[in-house]
Amino acid sequence: MFGRRKIENQCGVPQAGAAAPAEKKRRFDLNRWQRSSLAVKPWVAIVGTIPALVMIVLFGLIPAMVNVVVSFTNYNGLVETMKFVGLRNYVEFFTVIGRDVLPAFWTTIKYALITVIPLQILAIGSALLVNNRVKGRNFFRALYFMPNILGAVVVCFAWKLIFDTRWGPLIGIFRAMGLETAFLGDPKISLLCVSVITLWANYGFYMTIYLAGLTGISHDYYEAASLDGASGWALFCHITFPLLRPSLTICLWLAISNALGLTDVILLTTNGEYGTETIGFYIYRTVMYNSNTQGLNAAVTIYNFLFVSTIMLLFNKFIRRKEVEL
Amino acid sequence: MMNGPACECGEELRQTQASSENMPQKKLRKKKKITAGRIATYAMLILIAAVMLFPLYYLVNISLKSYDEFLTNPTGLVRDVQFSNYSQVFWEMNVISRFFTTVVLVAITCVLSLVLALFAAFPLSRNYFKSSGKVMLFILASMFFPGSLVANVIILKDFLGIYGTPAALVVIWVSGGIPMNVFMLIGFVKSLPRELDEASFIDGCGYFRYVITTAVPLMKPIIATLIMIKAISSWNDFLGPFIYMNDPMYKTLSTGLYTYMSQFGAAWNKFAAAIFVVALPMIVIYIFFQRYIIEGLASGAIKG
Numbered sequence: 001m002f003g004r005r006k007i008e009n010q011c012g013v014p015q016a017g018a019a020a021p022a023e024k025k026r027r028f029d030l031n032r033w034q035r036s037s038l039a040v041k042p043w044v045a046i047v048g049t050i051p052a053l054v055m056i057v058l059f060g061l062i063p064a065m066v067n068v069v070v071s072f073t074n075y076n077g078l079v080e081t082m083k084f085v086g087l088r089n090y091v092e093f094f095t096v097i098g099r100d101v102l103p104a105f106w107t108t109i110k111y112a113l114i115t116v117i118p119l120q121i122l123a124i125g126s127a128l129l130v131n132n133r134v135k136g137r138n139f140f141r142a143l144y145f146m147p148n149i150l151g152a153v154v155v156c157f158a159w160k161l162i163f164d165t166r167w168g169p170l171i172g173i174f175r176a177m178g179l180e181t182a183f184l185g186d187p188k189i190s191l192l193c194v195s196v197i198t199l200w201a202n203y204g205f206y207m208t209i210y211l212a213g214l215t216g217i218s219h220d221y222y223e224a225a226s227l228d229g230a231s232g233w234a235l236f237c238h239i240t241f242p243l244l245r246p247s248l249t250i251c252l253w254l255a256i257s258n259a260l261g262l263t264d265v266i267l268l269t270t271n272g273e274y275g276t277e278t279i280g281f282y283i284y285r286t287v288m289y290n291s292n293t294q295g296l297n298a299a300v301t302i303y304n305f306l307f308v309s310t311i312m313l314l315f316n317k318f319i320r321r322k323e324v325e326l
Numbered sequence: 327m328m329n330g331p332a333c334e335c336g337e338e339l340r341q342t343q344a345s346s347e348n349m350p351q352k353k354l355r356k357k358k359k360i361t362a363g364r365i366a367t368y369a370m371l372i373l374i375a376a377v378m379l380f381p382l383y384y385l386v387n388i389s390l391k392s393y394d395e396f397l398t399n400p401t402g403l404v405r406d407v408q409f410s411n412y413s414q415v416f417w418e419m420n421v422i423s424r425f426f427t428t429v430v431l432v433a434i435t436c437v438l439s440l441v442l443a444l445f446a447a448f449p450l451s452r453n454y455f456k457s458s459g460k461v462m463l464f465i466l467a468s469m470f471f472p473g474s475l476v477a478n479v480i481i482l483k484d485f486l487g488i489y490g491t492p493a494a495l496v497v498i499w500v501s502g503g504i505p506m507n508v509f510m511l512i513g514f515v516k517s518l519p520r521e522l523d524e525a526s527f528i529d530g531c532g533y534f535r536y537v538i539t540t541a542v543p544l545m546k547p548i549i550a551t552l553i554m555i556k557a558i559s560s561w562n563d564f565l566g567p568f569i570y571m572n573d574p575m576y577k578t579l580s581t582g583l584y585t586y587m588s589q590f591g592a593a594w595n596k597f598a599a600a601i602f603v604v605a606l607p608m609i610v611i612y613i614f615f616q617r618y619i620i621e622g623l624a625s626g627a628i629k630g
Contacts (some may be wrong), residue, residue, distance in 0.1 A: 042456065045449035056501065059481070065477075130371070140371050142612075149609075151561065151562030153584060169384060200377070205623070309472075
């Protein structure tokens with residue numbers, strides 16, 4: 001029924017009331033007919049698109065512009081006293097708050113350095129393990145992925161208990177080895193502890209991406225290479241790793257951008273104390289609690305955006321060069 | 327797949343046989359391999375599994391202790407199992423109301439972000455109006471717009487005046503989800519046959535009715551994936567509710583847990599129960615749908 005009526009129409013059998021009069025002319029023109037679907041009036045489609053566009057403009061485009069505007073003013077929560085101050089906020093970034101904010105940038109870089117690479121090593125390692133023909137492959141995969149569905153609050157508080165210096169299990173082990181440490185409360189290793197938490201919580205996600213990459217690698221390569229006498233490490237270096245490049249690019253991109261924006265884990269574990277204040281957390285803290293300097297905060301946001309996009313652009317360039325080499 | 331007593335060596339043998347049936351050429355290579363490698367593989371897998379499970383085990387273990395036992399024996403295995411922590415936490419943390427707040431907000435977010443994205447993705451992938459290519463580019467580019475906490479707060483507070491209410495949170499969540507949803511839906515809509523549109527329109531089906539009654543059922547897999555991704559990410563979101571919905575009346579499970587934890591001293595046996603209660607719904611859902619969840623989240627990340 002459905003199909004036949006369509007065919008009838010294409011053959012030019014008139015059908016009263018089915019289509020708008022304007023389209024009657026075009027009905028016999030098969031080529032134009034097939035090129036575009038004429039039955040949808042543009043304005044109907046536009047009406048459907050508008051709500052999504054409004055949301056994107058209102059909470060995507062306008063915030064970006066408002067942020068730029070505010071960064072040139074002394075906005076402090078009251079619109080009445082708002083004044084244009086030129087580049088003062090951008091200068092004050094270095095003179096007034098440089099002591100707080102520059103270490104925050106440095107902490108972010110340190111955090112990214114100690115997290116991103118171990119994350120990939122762990123993820124590739126566990127992906128290779130799970131990719132073996134082992135029993136319970138799905139169980140292990142699901143278990144390693146599990147923290148990703150638990151949420152930051154649960155993960156961070158669970159690890160706060162593990163790292164607790166009175167009730168946690170780790171402190172006993174460390175004491176037995178003669179080490180006295182406060183874990184998250186120790187400025188020397190607190191960032192490392194945060195890194196351990198995010199490693200535990202996130203590597204399963206990257207493992208899944210690598211697993212998808214691994215299943216895409218044809219077995220023929222391994223067969224051919226092992227006929228040539230390659231084994232183990234050589235197979236990994238010359239076949240697995242190069243062919244995982246696309247997955248590696250995705251994972252590195254995700255890991256770096258996540259590491260540079262780290263906020264909630266810091267808030268939930270150390271609250272920015274003990275030398276763990278990342279730039280994401282710094283912005284959060286100043287926006288929430290120093291709301292009389294919103295202009296300055298907006299300038300910091302701009303600097304942070306420049307910082308992140310520089311790193312991501314460098315990353316893009318670096319990876320693209322690598323992929324050309326391949 | 328394989329049942330019977332689980333012994334590592336026997337298991338290994340059966341595994342080899344099973345795989346050799348599928349691909350006979352691999353039989354030779356597999357049999358030559360020393361089992362030590364496989365034992366090491368299993369050992370590593372189980373070791374990592376233990377590391378993954380340990381925090382959960384420790385949480386549950388400590389949450390079952392009474393306060394006295396917790397003080398005298400914080401790290402050891404629980405001797406006297408008690409569920410009083412759970413019942414206390416359940417009422418003190420308002421779990422039921424927190425749960426329903428979260429469910430309702432997440433549901434509204436999922437539906438809104440999906441419906442808005444659907445009606446944007448359809449015309450864009452079909453070129454229903456002029457310059458839809460530019461609009462599509464704009465929406466995709468909006469994924470890379472710099473997010474700004476300052477500006478979001480200013481807009482919600484000074485322009486819209488809804489800062490702190492659930493509406494602010496929903497708006498932030500929905501607008502965050504739209505670009506990705508549009509992106510994923512466009513890819514899927516392109517795979518739907520155009521003839522279907524035309525056939526329905528000829529039959530006198532309106533555009534909106536066509537999308538809802540004909541296209542949506544065909545798009546079930548992608549819709550399920552998108553809803554799942556959005557639901558999990560917003561359910562687990564902490565900063566969003568914490569920043570944009572600071573009305574004490576409304577708290578999601580995660581912000582409720584945070585405030586609960588900051589109210590009391592160091593009663594970790596109660597805290598552990600609270601954490602586990604918050605984690606439980608997700609764990610239960612995960613146990614049943616783990617395959618779909620893993621694949622959905624991974625595909626979202628790869629394409630997005």
